[in-house]
Amino acid sequence: MDKTLAGIKVVELAQFISGPYCGLLLSGLGADVMKIEEPNVGDISRRCGPFLGDRPHPDRSGLFLHLNRNKRGITLDTKENAGRKILLNLLKDANVLIEDMAPQLAESLKLDYPHLQEVNPQLIVVSITPFGQTGPYKDHNAYAINTSAIGGMSSIIGEPKREPLTPPFSLGHFQTGIIAANAIMFALMASRRNGTGQHIDISEAESWAIFHTGNVVSAFVYSGRKRKRTGHRTPGPYPYTILPCKDGYVSMIALRGSEWKRFLEIIGDGKMPEWYARDERFKDRLKAGMQYADVLDHLLSPWLMAHTREEIFIRCREKHVPFTPVRNMGEVVNCEHLNQRKYFETIEYQGEKPFKCPGSPVRFSQSLWSLKRPAPSLAEHNTEVYCDQLGYSKEEIVQWRRLNII
Amino acid sequence: MSILPLEGYRVIDFGWAAAAPRATCLLADMGAEVIKVETRKRLDPVRFGPDNLTRDPEMDPLFHSINRNKLSILLDLTHPQAVELIKRLIKISDVVVENFSPGVMKRFGLDYDMLKKIKPDIIMTSFPGVGSEGPLSDVVTYGPSLAGLAGLDSMVGYENERVLGMQQAYADINAALHGAFAIQIALYHRERYGEGQHIEVAQIEALLSTMPEPVITYGMNEKALGTLGNFTHMMAVHNNYRCKGEDKWVSIAILTEEEWEAFCRAIGNPPWIKVEDFADSNKRLANRKKLDGLISEWTITKTPNEVMEILQREGVAATPCEDTEDRFFDQHFQERQILVDVEHPATGVDWIPNVICRLSETPGGIRRPAPLLGEHNDYVFGDLLGLSKDEIERLIQDKIIF
Numbered sequence: 001m002d003k004t005l006a007g008i009k010v011v012e013l014a015q016f017i018s019g020p021y022c023g024l025l026l027s028g029l030g031a032d033v034m035k036i037e038e039p040n041v042g043d044i045s046r047r048c049g050p051f052l053g054d055r056p057h058p059d060r061s062g063l064f065l066h067l068n069r070n071k072r073g074i075t076l077d078t079k080e081n082a083g084r085k086i087l088l089n090l091l092k093d094a095n096v097l098i099e100d101m102a103p104q105l106a107e108s109l110k111l112d113y114p115h116l117q118e119v120n121p122q123l124i125v126v127s128i129t130p131f132g133q134t135g136p137y138k139d140h141n142a143y144a145i146n147t148s149a150i151g152g153m154s155s156i157i158g159e160p161k162r163e164p165l166t167p168p169f170s171l172g173h174f175q176t177g178i179i180a181a182n183a184i185m186f187a188l189m190a191s192r193r194n195g196t197g198q199h200i201d202i203s204e205a206e207s208w209a210i211f212h213t214g215n216v217v218s219a220f221v222y223s224g225r226k227r228k229r230t231g232h233r234t235p236g237p238y239p240y241t242i243l244p245c246k247d248g249y250v251s252m253i254a255l256r257g258s259e260w261k262r263f264l265e266i267i268g269d270g271k272m273p274e275w276y277a278r279d280e281r282f283k284d285r286l287k288a289g290m291q292y293a294d295v296l297d298h299l300l301s302p303w304l305m306a307h308t309r310e311e312i313f314i315r316c317r318e319k320h321v322p323f324t325p326v327r328n329m330g331e332v333v334n335c336e337h338l339n340q341r342k343y344f345e346t347i348e349y350q351g352e353k354p355f356k357c358p359g360s361p362v363r364f365s366q367s368l369w370s371l372k373r374p375a376p377s378l379a380e381h382n383t384e385v386y387c388d389q390l391g392y393s394k395e396e397i398v399q400w401r402r403l404n405i406i
Numbered sequence: 407m408s409i410l411p412l413e414g415y416r417v418i419d420f421g422w423a424a425a426a427p428r429a430t431c432l433l434a435d436m437g438a439e440v441i442k443v444e445t446r447k448r449l450d451p452v453r454f455g456p457d458n459l460t461r462d463p464e465m466d467p468l469f470h471s472i473n474r475n476k477l478s479i480l481l482d483l484t485h486p487q488a489v490e491l492i493k494r495l496i497k498i499s500d501v502v503v504e505n506f507s508p509g510v511m512k513r514f515g516l517d518y519d520m521l522k523k524i525k526p527d528i529i530m531t532s533f534p535g536v537g538s539e540g541p542l543s544d545v546v547t548y549g550p551s552l553a554g555l556a557g558l559d560s561m562v563g564y565e566n567e568r569v570l571g572m573q574q575a576y577a578d579i580n581a582a583l584h585g586a587f588a589i590q591i592a593l594y595h596r597e598r599y600g601e602g603q604h605i606e607v608a609q610i611e612a613l614l615s616t617m618p619e620p621v622i623t624y625g626m627n628e629k630a631l632g633t634l635g636n637f638t639h640m641m642a643v644h645n646n647y648r649c650k651g652e653d654k655w656v657s658i659a660i661l662t663e664e665e666w667e668a669f670c671r672a673i674g675n676p677p678w679i680k681v682e683d684f685a686d687s688n689k690r691l692a693n694r695k696k697l698d699g700l701i702s703e704w705t706i707t708k709t710p711n712e713v714m715e716i717l718q719r720e721g722v723a724a725t726p727c728e729d730t731e732d733r734f735f736d737q738h739f740q741e742r743q744i745l746v747d748v749e750h751p752a753t754g755v756d757w758i759p760n761v762i763c764r765l766s767e768t769p770g771g772i773r774r775p776a777p778l779l780g781e782h783n784d785y786v787f788g789d790l791l792g793l794s795k796d797e798i799e800r801l802i803q804d805k806i807i808f
Contacts, residue, residue, distance in 0.1 A: 152728055
């Protein structure tokens with residue numbers, strides 16, 4: 001049996017993370033993903049560390065090597081007229097285009113949806129931008145920290161009087177990528193019955209502002225409640241917090257009173273500690289959380305500081321208390337559970353020490369996930385695609401190369 | 407009007423809280439018939455969130471946001487008769503979704519092997535926190551605590567200070583997005599090859615897939631990062647800067663030399679940009695604290711929107727840090743309609759998040775508000791399963807439909 005997306009041809013005219021993560025998911029499940037990069041410089045993630053052997057090189061970037069496995073790679077300057085023509089030729093035969101041009105640029109290059117639709121009416125075009133194809137900010141520039149800020153993620157992370165903290169790394173780009181992947185599947189499912197292509201408008205700011213934090217705005221409209229930064233805890237019934245212990249931190253979140261009660265019994269060696277049971281202030285968990293959280297943090301501290309994360313975790317698991325250690329990345333990458341599950345994949349490159357990278361985000365009992373080919377070097381498949389597949393001559397390729405069109 | 411992508415597909419949703427319900431929400435928005443299985447014995451806690459100050463399970467705005475477009479039936483699955491009924495429903499459905507702890511569905515007699523006997527091409531999707539197998543599979547987790555287990559929280563805090571953590575549910579919402587994608591892959595697979603399958607979205611695995619950078623950094627160099635603040639080695643200017651007003655901040659990020667020059671122009675080429683400490687990007691990175699201080703002296707004189715306007719005019723990435731009220735009144739988000747209003751019988755009018763996937767031909771939409779408890783008992787048990795009014799009444803009396 002072929003892989004689920006066998007035969008689906010995807011052209012990826014996108015860089016860094018959002019588009020490429022989407023392309024990676026489709027590629028792993030069988031789609032033929034062809035990545036187009038700018039001649040000479042390539043995808044920006046080629047310039048991001050860490051680099052294999054600590055040697056910066058376009059083919060040695062860990063992030064690029066991970067996100068672009070199994071894709072074919074060609075170079076093309078789509079801003080040039082000649083390049084544009086070649087792109088349109090490529091798209092005649094494609095099912096999906098993933099692109100991340102600013103709307104103004106796409107329009108000026110005549111590479112916006114109406115022009116693409118002319119060339120291939122069945123084409124599904126996914127346009128990924130920070131703010132979307134419409135609206136006053138549509139041509140604004142934004143990196144992950146900026147979309148997190150406007151999307152409402154940062155305003156609730158950090159301490160009350162200090163700068164908001166942005167979620168680390170590029171979570172927003174990955175959210176955008178998985179939303180794009182969803183949208184492509186919706187379009188593919190629709191096309192099985194409608195037969196038409198469509199234009200999909202994906203905005204990173206909205207991946208936060210609609211999908212992650214949209215409902216919080218609903219709550220604001222409903223009850224006027226606005227959440228502020230509250231440091232190491234979240235407002236609500238106690239506990240929903242991260243507290244220090246002997247060798248690090250524990251995440252203590254009890255959605256149910258019964259879970260909290262069982263934890264108190266752990267601290268009290270089998271029964272609720274007197275200091276807690278006697279104290280009127282703690283009778284109502286919500287009141288305790290909203291007014292006496294500092295007091296409780298302080299009262300729990302002696303016990304917590306006397307126990308390691310592991311000790312606390314073992315005791316909590318025994319009693320079905322959902323508190324978990326805050327682990328560092330070393331502990332995660334070496335995690336026995338994840339490794340037994342074979343979650344991580346390994347990337348080997350030209351005799352260098354292999355390194356671990358994330359594996360598939362989801363597991364299927366039938367659909368095969370596999371990434372056989374390594375990420376392409378810059379222009380690796382130019383000849384294969386331009387000559388063998390599209391039928392251009394070697395002379396044309398040489399000419400284009402000279403003019404930096406490819 | 408084109409047919410919606412998932413019109414004609416039926417999804418049985420055993421989900422509660424976030425992961426499964428948000429996944430089926432995506433599917434419902436795009437036309438799938440999603441039937442939420444609820445029970446008064448153990449109501450979805452989201453029906454009683456912090457914004458529902460009544461004790462009425464129909465009044466929670468978060469529940470209304472997540473469960474719009476869905477139907478609701480009541481069934482107490484601890485009754486064998488209820489399990490029989492749900493099996494009959496599954497027989498005429500396409501997808502089953504659940505986010506219980508591993509083992510719960512099996513206890514109901516509704517694990518994948520059982521469901522496959524009822525409907526061989528059924529697609530089942532589970533959302534265990536860390537996975538159904540492995541040494542940690544017994545661990546109870548919530549979305550926010552998974553961020554600790556996955557290493558994400560260890561890097562969230564002011565640089566080299568204590569761990570603060572994400573303080574929100576990221577893992578389960580991320581899992582929902584990956585789950586919805588996986589369900590569609592399985593549907594597509596079934597359309598092509600005629601077989602169903604079991605999907606497992608281990609939430610910690612879906613989460614780690616969105617943070618390859620620290621995984622790779624450790625994998626290559628055995629270096630585990632600590633609390634990072636807003637620092638990235640890629641950009642010298644990359645922070646949230648204080649603005650005029652109470653707790654007002656603007657995010658600014660500068661990657662390229664061109665953007666740096668544009669930034670300098672935009673702020674009027676002050677003399678301090680010429681000092682040796684800021685001569686190139688490496689020097690700026692080394693001296694970023696000093697740089698941040700000088701940038702703050704400029705931003706503090708302006709509102710976040712003013713900073714955004716001035717900098718974006720020159721192509722520099724800057725956006726206000728918006729809280730809930732800011733986002734509601736944001737002119738761009740208003741034009742983009744990130745919220746839409748829908749009438750709800752209990753709350754009057756809800757403002758709920760719009761459909762996240764904007765497709766030009768099959769845009770999806772909000773067709774109906776979140777369901778009342780058991781609102782669709784008659785439709786599902788009567789029309790779909792052919793029970794008579796008397797039979798349904800008896801099941802209600804016996805607290806099987808409960």
